[in-house]
Amino acid sequence: xxxxxxxxxxxxxxxxxxxxxxxxxxxxxxxxxxxxxxxxxxxxxxxxxxxxxxxxxxxxxxxxxxxxxxxxxxxxxxxxxxxxxxxxxxxxxxxxxxxxxxxxxxxxxxxxxxxxxxxxxxxxxxxxxxxxxxxxxxxxxxxxxxxxxxxxxxxxxxxxxxxxxxxxxxxxxxxxxxxxxxxxxxxxxxxxxxxxxxxxx
Amino acid sequence: xxxxxxxxxxxxxxxxxxxxxxxxxxxxxxxxxxxxxxxxxxxxxxxxxxxxxxxxxxxxxxxxxxxxxxxxxxxxxxxxxxxxxxxxxxxxxxxxxxxxxxxxxxxxxxxxxxxxxxxxxxxxxxxxxxxxxxxxxxxxxxxxxxxxxxxxxxxxxxxxxxxxxxxxxxxxxxxxxxxxxxxxxxxxxxxxxxxxxxxxxxxxxxxxxxxxxxxxxxxxxxxxxxxxxxxxxxxxxxxxxxxx
Numbered sequence: 001x002x003x004x005x006x007x008x009x010x011x012x013x014x015x016x017x018x019x020x021x022x023x024x025x026x027x028x029x030x031x032x033x034x035x036x037x038x039x040x041x042x043x044x045x046x047x048x049x050x051x052x053x054x055x056x057x058x059x060x061x062x063x064x065x066x067x068x069x070x071x072x073x074x075x076x077x078x079x080x081x082x083x084x085x086x087x088x089x090x091x092x093x094x095x096x097x098x099x100x101x102x103x104x105x106x107x108x109x110x111x112x113x114x115x116x117x118x119x120x121x122x123x124x125x126x127x128x129x130x131x132x133x134x135x136x137x138x139x140x141x142x143x144x145x146x147x148x149x150x151x152x153x154x155x156x157x158x159x160x161x162x163x164x165x166x167x168x169x170x171x172x173x174x175x176x177x178x179x180x181x182x183x184x185x186x187x188x189x190x191x192x193x194x195x196x197x198x199x200x201x
Numbered sequence: 202x203x204x205x206x207x208x209x210x211x212x213x214x215x216x217x218x219x220x221x222x223x224x225x226x227x228x229x230x231x232x233x234x235x236x237x238x239x240x241x242x243x244x245x246x247x248x249x250x251x252x253x254x255x256x257x258x259x260x261x262x263x264x265x266x267x268x269x270x271x272x273x274x275x276x277x278x279x280x281x282x283x284x285x286x287x288x289x290x291x292x293x294x295x296x297x298x299x300x301x302x303x304x305x306x307x308x309x310x311x312x313x314x315x316x317x318x319x320x321x322x323x324x325x326x327x328x329x330x331x332x333x334x335x336x337x338x339x340x341x342x343x344x345x346x347x348x349x350x351x352x353x354x355x356x357x358x359x360x361x362x363x364x365x366x367x368x369x370x371x372x373x374x375x376x377x378x379x380x381x382x383x384x385x386x387x388x389x390x391x392x393x394x395x396x397x398x399x400x401x402x403x404x405x406x407x408x409x410x411x412x413x414x415x416x417x418x419x420x421x422x423x424x425x426x427x428x429x430x431x432x433x434x435x436x437x438x439x440x441x442x443x444x445x
Contacts, residue, residue: 163250167217191243194242
């Protein structure tokens with residue numbers, strides 16, 4: 001076997017390994033039994049989505065790392081309590097990550113609420129910023145495409161709530177739109193995203 | 202289920218519901234299978250939004266997390282085949298009947314006699330008048346409960362008079378720079394502040410409100426910045442359903 005052939009073989013083996021992406025559900029079952037090796041593989045699978053989302057909301061890098069660590073430790077701690085009928089492991093982890101990130105910004109926010117509100121107004125940027133930073137992977141591309149299929153108000157509301165961690169009341173204030181309208185836009189915007197992404201019903 | 206509360210599935214899936222409204226919505230979720238299903242789908246959708254902003258964390262984080270798990274005990278699975286709540290409720294309340302309420306009313310009234318400050322006495326007097334008013338209403342109802350943290354709460358309500366009284370016992374002092382604030386909540390619309398609650402040295406606090414109950418179906422107490430807030434931001438320490 002010549003060198004080029006060997007390189008091709010090695011490359012195709014690692015590509016096959018790559019394609020055999022770890023099944024998070026199977027990994028979590030092993031984590032629940034205390035398998036630290038499985039936890040390490042699960043870490044590799046979820047750390048970038050978790051950190052990316054937390055960082056988007058919390059912004060401060062050091063705090064984002066803290067929150068990410070909390071989320072991953074919680075995953076380790078409560079692995080045995082995961083119930084698949086409530087959704088996938090990825091949804092579970094991301095729901096937890098979002099919650100923790102939002103808790104972090106809201107607890108520091110209540111102390112300096114007024115300043116914070118003023119700050120958010122000042123730093124309000126074009127809303128396609130998030131879409132611009134969306135990665136190039138196919139799935140990410142699909143999220144971007146689906147986001148752009150929303151009405152402006154749906155997209156702005158969903159992005160402010162999800163990526164900035166604002167409550168619907170804060171979104172309503174920021175967009176100077178009635179509360180009931182924002183509630184409805186958050187729901188119908190997400191429903192449109194769900195259908196566009198083909199999220200299992 | 203009203204159309205309005207159903208519309209909160211989106212806000213809920215995005216964690217865009219203020220803490221105090223979440224408790225009410227989660228109660229609703231427990232009874233509404235269609236809403237719970239929709240929330241699951243919308244949470245899965247939101248997770249995709251999160252995944253789309255992936256960012257690889259610094260490599261040191263992995264070493265830190267792997268080192269930490271060696272020190273963290275894993276929880277056992279839940280028994281009875283039950284599933285864990287998506288998010289644990291801040292409090293679990295149990296009914297303990299009227300006795301506690303009456304005892305608290307008496308102790309609060311006795312407490313009033315010990316007050317020296319004239320202004321406090323005036324406030325206390327008007328509260329006592331309102332309290333007597335409330336207790337003598339035809340439709341007066343009591344609900345008592347205690348939280349996992351040992352906080353006891355009693356709500357006395359008369360819808361015909363639009364009055365509600367909240368009595369708390371075993372309440373630790375609010376954290377520095379913070380205060381307890383009581384809220385009347387309904388499924389739709391903003392919670393209304395009932396006022397600030399300041400526990401005395403023995404951990405008791407009370408407040409009477411005669412400004413009308415409307416469609417409120419829950420009383421909650423949250424921890425807010427000193428001076429109170431327009432809308433609840435802080436953690437909820439107690440939440441009780443109002444009797445109809």
